[in-house]
Each structure stands twice: as C-alpha cells, then as structure tokens.
Amino acid sequence: MENNYLAEVRRRCIAYGMQPTDVPSLRTTVSEEHLQRQKRLYADILEVTKGFGENTIQLLNGQMVSFVVTDDKGLVIDSFGDRIIREQLSQLNIKEGSLLIEREVGICATLITLEYKIPFQTVGTDHYHLVLHESACHSVPFSVPGNHGVREGTISLMTSIVDFSNYQLAMLVNMAESMGRELKLRKTNQRQLDLHHLMVDNLDTGILLADRSGIVVDFNHVALNIIPDYISVGQSSYQITELGPLFLQTIANGQRQRGIEVHFHAGGTHTVCLADIIPIFENGIIQGAYAQLRDITERYLLEQQIIVSEKLSAIGKLAAGLAHEIRNPLTSIMGFVQIIRERPLDPDTARYLGFVHEELVRVKNLVSDFVTMSKPSFPIVKPIEINLFLDSVLDFMEGQAALHDIRFIRDYHTGDQDILYADASQIKQVLINILQNAVEASQPKEAVTLKSTIQNKHLTITISDNGSGISPENLTKIQNPFFTTKENGTGLGLSVSYRIINNHNGEITVDSRLGAGTEFNIRLPLSGILKECPV
Template identity: 40%
Template sequence: MNEWIELSRQRCRQRGLDPTQISQPVFQLSEKELVEERERYHDILSVIQYFGDKTLSMLAGKPHLIIVSNNSGYILDRHGDQAYKSMIAEFGIYDGIKCDEAFMGTNVVTLALEEQMPIQIIGAEHYHLMLENAACYCVPFHFPIYHDLSGTVSIMTSIEHHNHTYLALLSNMVDSIERELSLRLTNHNQNLIQQLVFNNMRNGIIMTDERGIITEFNAYAEKITGRNRESVIHTPVFPFEHFGSYFYQGLKYGKQFENIELSFRYSLDQNHVCLFDLLPITNENGELLGAFAQFRDITDRVILERQFINAEKFSAIGKMAAGLAHEIRNPLTSIIGFFQLLQQSNNPQKFQNYVGLINTELQNMKQLVSDFVVMAKPSTPERKAIPIQEFLQDTIRFMDSQAILKNTSIRANFDEELTVAWIDPAQVKQVLVNLIQNAIDSIEKNGFIQLSTEQDTNRSHFKIIIEDNGVGMTKDELAQIVNPFFTTKENGVGLGLSICYRIVENHKGTMTATSRKGIGTRFEVTLPLS
C-alpha cells in the first residue's frame, strides 16, 4: 500500500471516522458559489468534457465516472455512467462538496492535491467499506498560463475494471487539456493576421476573405492537407473536400465550429487525424471580414487510444481462454476418473452407466467450447422445468468418481416438498460441479460433502447448500474468492467461482459462502423457483 494512503488511513482512525458510513459533507459550496466557480473554470471544464467524452466512449459498456475538482478539492463536475453517478451521490459524493479527508476519509482528490502527483486508490485501500468495490485514479493539473488555475481530474470505476493504464490515460488527457487551453488563449490574444504566427504554429491555419478566397495558408496546413501554399492562395476554399462546407456555413450563416474531427489520408499507411475549428471574423460593426480556421493534429493521441483499446481486447481474450480451460478441466478430470473405475469394474451395468455419463459430459464439453467461441458475453439462462431431486442426484453420481478417489462420500438431504424448479440445467450444473470439485479438492482424506435443499417460507426461492469438512478458508481468503484469478489451489486458474457467481446472478439469484480454517466451508446458492 502507498505510504501516503497508509498515513491517510491512520489519520482517519485517529479522527475516529466510522469506516461503515461516510459522514455528511462538512464543507459545501452554495448554489451561487458553485455557479461562480464553474464559470471561473469554464474553459477548463469545457475542454475536459470533450476529452472526457472521448475517453468514456473508448470505455463504453463499463461503469466509469470522470470527476473534476478545483484546487481546494470542491467537486465542480461529474459526468459518465448515470447509475454510478447516482450511487456515489447516495454516499454523499456530489457536485459542490469538498473532498475532505475529515469526512470522506482516504480519497484520491485530497492526496493528489497534497502530494501534487498522480494517485490511485484501489478497493480495500479506501478507508470506508462502502468504497471497497471502487477503483479511483486522480491526476492534479496546474495551468499557470491559464489564469494560474489548478485542480484535479479523476476516473472512478468498479474494482473489476481496475486498470493500471488509467493513470497514464489521465496524465495524457491533462497534457492534451493544457495544450488545448494554450491554443485557445493564443488564438484569443494574438494577432491572427501576423505571418510569423501562422508559419511557426504547430497547427494548420487557413484564413479567407468574406467571399471565401484563401488569404493565408501556413506551412502546417500544407503538411496536413498535402496542398502547396502557392497553388491554393487566392483561390476559393469551398472545393476542399474535408472542410469546404464548414467555411461556406461560417461565411454565409455566421456559424462557428469547434472540435470537428477530420481525417486526412494520403496513402494506406499515412493518415493525419485533426480537430478543426472555424470562426467568422467581423469588425467592430459586426461586418463580415472573412473566416479563420485551424487544424490541431491529434494523431498521436488517437494512436494511443487505439493501442489501449487493442490491449483491452487482448486482455478479454486472455480471460476468456483461461475460463474455457478451467471449465473443461473439471469434466475431463471426472471422465478420467470414470475410465479408471471402468478398468477396475467387471459389472456390465456399471460399465454402461459410466459410458453414458462419459458421452454426456463429452457432449457438454463440446457445447461449452461452442458457447465460448460464439458468445463473447454471458449467455441468458434458458430456463425449463426440471425435476430438481433427480437433477441433483445425477450431479452427485457424476461427481462420485472424483469423491471415491479421495475416500470422500457425498451425502444428499433434500426437501421432499421441493420437486420442480425453473432453471437452466446446464448452467446450474456447471455451478454445482465447480462447488463440489472445490469441496473435494479441499478434503485431505476420509471426508464428507453434504448436498441439501430447502425452500424459503414464501415458496418463491429455494436453496442448494453444499457443505464440506475440508481445510476451510481464512477470512482474507474468503473475502477474495469472487475476484477473478484468485485461487488457493496450486494448479488453479481462479475463475471457477467468478463464473459461478455470474451464472447465479443471471438466474436472479445469490450465492454466499461461510468458512472456518480447519473446519470446513458452506456455500448457499439461492435461486427463484419460477
């Protein structure tokens, strides 16, 4: 844990902050003060909004919030996932409040402002328990050339979407914001007609008179458009494919354009991506004099964003491949156990039973592989009415071979009144096989596993309970079992329980676990009956 985070947590404990709830904000801007502060940061918020929206679109489908604060830690703006925005508002985190350690506890905004460096706080590093499922990243900014304003920009997301590259992404965003603000200030203060400015700016500049005849076309405009200045000067701007129509609307209707993304392609391997701005030029009497336009090359940033997206895709592919390997391993282990029992058995009836089970599981494995290939997102359960006791007995028979090899017995204790449940049998069996296999693996010798069922008093839900007398888990281990890739097995992948939780959630159910080291573990899977 970062030393500044640990010191912050110590201060919180010394203040006597309750980690189970966030106190009401101590400092908060009035509605008028918030409007005034937003006005003071208007241009900064405008630029952050643009680059923030680009970043959020890159992370579409995941709950992310971008939060902006001033130099005192007061939140000026939050935008992104609305559900996530509403959730943190219930915690007391909303526009106008001050991110103060005295009530909010350990937070990235306070630490980034104090240390003037990028800070990330992940999961349990937060002081308050309700933020343990959050991952927060914050980068401070200071723009001395722009009214000497400073503050922070942060990304907040759920812990399962934690990514170390977010700090680099935020730092790149702050650099882009600073460059954008610098350009706005330059365009506002300098005399745009001076030839020296045109030819030395790292942006393409084009100016026209009121008829749309090009009067200025600087060196960077030549580079971006691939056109020579001498060939276009004193000619109409309207025939230019990428931006001619914007000049027409600006000169004819007085329209202004800002941050229009244009792509100039010269060959298959050479491409420039630019942001285009256009402003009609008028005199003191409002009479049209012409139009001014600039191109800002953002090719490098676009390349970085694409690299980030590709990295996310490869990460998802890796997780999918690991999940596939994990889900195939358990039935393969059972099939090997059946073959070992076949070699030891002379009973024709058992032989036929084992062969039938082997064939069924091979077909399930084939279907599992097909599902992983065809679907890149969790499948919707295909519920049907299933005789639940027969279904559970089949599952026990399937896992018996593994249990016998460990001198372990699987006991059944079913609620006789529970006869039918509406479930996806393949998905629920996948959950039970994972849980029973984990129980078998946790038993050292001569153990037992009990599989039982019970209904709630309203007869709306039922429970499948799996108990064992294995080695059990510590509190720390138990707290991490839902995290992907966490495992206590020497050769485990760490995805089995994550997949189980996802399947149960897709059934509108819940899965809970209790465990004591050296005593055993109990899993309860609660599912709706219909």
C-alpha cells in the first residue's frame, strides 16, 4: 500500500522533470503577518505539541530528532528539536514560514500525510533526492476543532537514518492521539470555567474567593464595584479594610460567618452589605474561603428613615405634652427671676440668679428644639442682608467660642448688597447649631471658619473646623434625632437643622475625616422658594 503512494509521487517527480541529483529547496514563503496569524490560530495545538514533543525528545535519549508542525496547506508554522537536524532542514529552506510543495521537495512524508490523511514515513532511499537518502521522516495528520472551525495539519518527526527506528512512527501516532485528548480536555475545562465565570459574573451578589493563605484567587465585577479598596488576584484578602478581619477569622478557625452587616465607604457613597464568609474544605482540610456580599443599601436606608420617622412621631407626642407642661410655667419663672434680678441684690445672690437665668434659657431652648422637631413652624420668609446677618450670628456665638478659646474666621465672598430670602430666626438656629458643634469638636487655639459664596442663584454657607471629625459610620447617623456622641448632648441640633434647611428647599452636605476636621455646607436658594408644605 505504502509503496503505491511512493510510486505515485515518484512518477509525478519524474513528470516534473526533477533530477534525483538535484538539491531540493523550498522557494515559497508566506508573509510574517500570515505566519503569525496561523500561529495564533493553531496556538493551543502548538503549545501542546511542544510539550509532548519535548517529552518525546527526552525519552529518545540522545537520538537526534526534530519536529515540524504544518497547517492544512503544508505551511511550516513551528519547528523545534535537534539543532543539527534543523540546520539540515533549513538548508532545504524547510523552516517556519516556508510552504512545502511537492514540485520543490519531491517525495516527502509530510505531503503524503497531508494528501491522504494517513500516518506515513519516508526513510532513506524512499526519498526521490539523493541528498535525502540519509534522513528519515515520520508524519501524522491531526484534526482539532477550534473556535473558527476544525484546524487540520501535520506533525512530523525528522531524524537521520542512523537514529531511525520503526517505533518512532508508532510513538508519533500515540503522541498525536494524546495531544487530541489533551486539547479536548482543555476545551471541556475551559468551557466549564467560562460557564462558571458566566454564572458568577451574572450573580447579583459580590463574590470574592481566597485561598488558605488568604490570597485573593478570584472575584466577580459586583464585588469589584462594592469593595472600595483596590483588589486584584494575588493580593492578600486580609488587607481589604472591611473584609480582611472576617476572612482572617474564617480561614483561621474554619467557621462560617453569616449575615454580617458591613459598611463600605468610598468617595461619599455608602454601601451596606450583608456578608457571608464561608470556609472551603477538602478532605476535612481548609482550602480557603469565599465572601458573598449582598447589597442591602436601599433596605438599610429605608429602615433608617423608618427609625427616624418613628422617633419623630414619638417626639411629636412627647413634645406636644412637654411644651404645654413646661413652657408656660417656665415663662413665668423666667419673668419672676428677671424681676428679682432688677432689684438691688448682694453680689452673691446676683451671681446665683445669673446662673439660674442661664440654665432657664437652656431649658427653654431645649423645649423649643422639641417643638421644632414635632411641628416645625412654617418659615416666615423675609429679605436678609447676608453679611450683616452672618456677622450677627458670629457675634452671638463669640461668647461660646471664647469659652473654648476658639476664634472665628470670616471668609465672606458675598457682597454687602446680597440678599437672601429666608426665615432669619430659623436659619440663625441652624448656624448656631452647626457652629456650636464645630466649637465643641475643636481644640483650644484652633479656628472655625465661616465662608459664604453665591453661585447659580444659591447661597452656600460653609462652616469648617479642624476638630475631631466624624467617623464614616457616624456620618450616616448624624441626621437622626437623639444621635449624639456627647455626654451631655441631646442629639437634636443637627436633626432640627436638616429639617429647617429642607423646608427652605435647601440642602446640607457634610464632608468629614476622623481626626482631620469637618465641613458643613448649607445651600439655600436666594429667592427663598419654600417647599409647599413643611415637614
């Protein structure tokens, strides 16, 4: 059978007018671009062939063999192996980028394999040309499915007649079969991996996987969006600010942690997640852990609003009763104290009555805060000369500031003619609340700045301090009535302020860094357009 193929090709060589004494040489080479395109198309085949081929070279221990891989057109796309054999091949111009053509090379196992799709060997005198009588060539076909259809070609093993053995072809056939199996397995694995990624990437939950040393192995884009820290495969999960301690704990003790509320803060956004950290075991030994993050920000904010409104309604009832019960007697007590203070008194009594009066003012303000929280009065809008107004507020607070050894910096970018339409006494209350907080958060000798700017028909009043700052977690709570970190605080100052500004159709924003300071921005429309119904 084999002889028939050889005889057929030999006949053709004679017909081409070839002389056995000629030295054959390939003349056609493809462009570098074409070669690289084929290399990319056959990349997985080339990789696996190289792996198996190099193993085979080692097994053949000392025999000089070299491998050549061609595509379905006989284009040499890869060659590796013994240097001397490859040099001999390149003398015939058989090298990467050359096209094997029968008219140029004569009898060649690779071309017969390509034509008849069978394993074939040409040994010594089988070749047409005398120069090839010292060499042997075994060739096997391959046919491997790829992304763009089936890729066909050949793998050839070239050697010298001295190192030739009949086992070599069997070995090559075996190698091609193993290569096919390996590629199939790779494809299945890849498909499973793609499926896994598709599933993980389409989940609404963030997934982050770490090995037993805590090194990040994989994560999906949801996790990437939730976690503000930079995360990449290969880094330690223990360094992730909010999740690190959880991973450490689960990997250390193998215990799953469920439903942990984790707060992520990044660039002004606050994301709340429920995190499960689940250990991964294999044969009872911990292999790593993964975090599952469910974004519950919306639900959390809704809950917070409900808490606030529940508190508000409770305050409402309480305040209504309190206002009646306390305000009236308080007014008369303050009146009587005032009458007594106007009489001639000994210095001690006058001083004590001064204290009594101060404390009564505090109680009265507290009651007013409650009343504002329960039923904020509708703002009475009047024109306010901004700079004069700000001066009057700061003058009023000067005593408080002096008590804490704090100085005010006035940084007005508003003009003397600029007018704001608003309820002066309510806005004054807001500024006093925020200035008071700033003064209380600052250290002696520090400054609190009040800045005013007008932009897009809005006035912005910025009050900044270099004080203690507010933690990201507390920042989400400062609007809540009764939230306070102070021993004697009521936690009403800011919640009242937010309400008043909201009723004025304005907004308050806060920027704060723990240990560095806080900046409150109060933005109000100059025109004083109010919300239809204050809340």
